[in-house]
């Protein structure tokens with residue numbers, strides 16, 4: 405069995421989710437010692453060359469006390485007001501704690517549309533990656549002030565898994581008030597046994613999840629298992645470990661008890677499954693023979709290799725990529741609308757700003773967002789062998 409330290413050592417990008425109860429006490433006060441420990445753990449990961457994203461809860465827990473609503477059940481607008489109040493404090497506390505460690509913080513507030521809709525997904529991902537490339541730690545939360553009951557992630561476990569999926573993270577760590585998954589609720593059942601590793605999330609695993617037992621934490625084991633499903637399908641390992649411990653990630657690396665959900669496949673392949681799966685292409689890009697060859701070698705699609713755009717699609721939409729005969733060879737997410745592709749087709753990437761009047765991405769479809777049909781791959785190999 406691979407140890408936790410191996411998963412983390414091999415990771416280039418790690419998402420860490422920290423629950424409200426770990427950051428805010430019963431009086432609505434921030435737990436500064438805990439926060440300082442989390443910041444030190446993140447600095448340790450960054451020093452290993454690992455890019456870190458924090459998904460931090462706590463805005464509502466911090467803000468509700470300032471609305472004098474500590475115990476009453478909050479109405480939606482009160483929750484949103486509490487989140488607005490608490491988020492400012494949460495972000496500035498994170499900034500101070502990370503600054504202490506020589507790191508910088510940036511705030512990202514997301515709504516489900518930002519991870520589920522392809523166009524916004526590309527934007528949010530580009531922003532996160534730009535921050536990570538600059539060594540900055542993005543501190544993410546749900547955009548609670550605009551989220552309504554119907555349109556919200558609802559819990560940060562799932563939000564963290566979506567973020568991990570979006571940026572192709574290698575490891576997601578859920579810091580919780582418990583050190584993992586048990587066969588029953590260990591708070592009520594003394595025979596409950598700890599599960600160190602989950603390789604398949606079947607019904608028996610789901611049945612082990614009890615309801616949430618914290619007053620102001622929305623995520624129970626069910627949302628953690630759901631997060632595990634999203635993360636592992638995206639090729640990301642996920643750990644649930646106890647964030648009440650001092651320096652919990654250091655502890656995790658040193659072998660402290662946790663539950664590891666093992667990723668389905670390696671990250672790029674699993675992410676591509678998500679692109680290939682289920683969506684209907686909105687249009688087609690016809691390529692020249694050179695571009696077809698380049699795509700089969702794993703390269704991105706550049707404007708120069710496109711001869712024609714068909715259909716009506718927007719930036720971020722799924723398109724089919726086709727050979728010069730119009731035969732589909734794969735699918736990918738297009739960084740330009742159909743109108744813009746028509747203008748830049750056949751041109752060098754460096755000419756795009758002049759033609760379109762804005763600087764877009766160099767790739768029309770990035771290799772990470774492209775799935776090439778294996779059969780067409782085989783056909784090309786065959787025709788090469790014959791030729």
Ligand code: GLU
Pocket residue numbers: 423424460461462463464465487545546548558559560561621622623
């Ligand atoms: N976004 C909420 C907050 O910051 C927390 C949701 C959760 O913990 O799952 O208060």
